[in-house]
Amino acid sequence: MPVEEFVAGWISGALGLVLGHPFDTVKVRLQTQTTYQGIVDCMVKIYRHESLLGFFKGMSFPIMSIAVVSSVQFGVYSNALMVLTATSHQERWAQPPSYAHVFIAGCAGGFLQTYCLAPFDLIKVRLQNQTEPRAQSGSPPARYRGPVHCAASIFQEEGPRGLFRGAWALMLRDTPTMGIYFVTYEGLCRQYTPDGQNPSSATVLVAGGVAGITSWVAATPLDVIKSRMQMDGLRRRVYQGVLDCMASSVRQEGLGVFFRGVTINSARAFPVNAVTFLSYEYLLRWWG
């Protein structure tokens, strides 16, 4: 099994993650809290109350877990394609796989990635939603002191299954949209690359960026539900399950609720996924 695919996925995912985290914090807050008027209001408030550090809350765990999450995403995708089409990554531009195979391999990557991602994503969302400024004398302390304390508290207060809160919504979000992600990327690369050649850097950047936006727009409705389920259980349980969370969110806020955070998420998705794919392609070419 080609290990390079996993390592390239890890490095590329980490680069994208750091670049996109400040946008991600704004997105999560807009999806789960009602105190902000919009993107600019949310950014200004975070900066005023929590300084620049506020934007980087909840980043340390994702940085550690990205090794597993991103390498599973790309590694499973690429190895699934190899099984389906009997071509390695290097041969793939010369003998392009069918879009059905790309989609299935993408879904497989998305599905398996969910299991690694769920607990880390939960902790990220809980920490991103803490609005207290960093420990200052006098101000009330935040509920969670950091990622390890957060994980331990969830385990104690909500049980081991509590660590997988929102995992079902996450799986429903990522399985099909990871298929969309890779199909968009492949489709755009082929469109702008002469047959049999490697795509240029500009093509990879644009195709990666657009794949990020397209898949995230499709993923946003379930992303909102996922974030809400993850915050549920912190105080009083409000939602019975995914469907109940959807129904009660729509009842209270209208259909627009499914697109909360979509603008900031798209602004984040372009650079994050452009850089991720560029780094992924270059690392594999370099090692190949």
Ligand SMILES: C[N+](C)(C)CCCC[C@H](N)C(=O)O
């Ligand atoms: C989840 N969904 C399949 C829509 C997009 C996947 C893109 C993954 C990338 N690391 C990012 O954070 O943007």
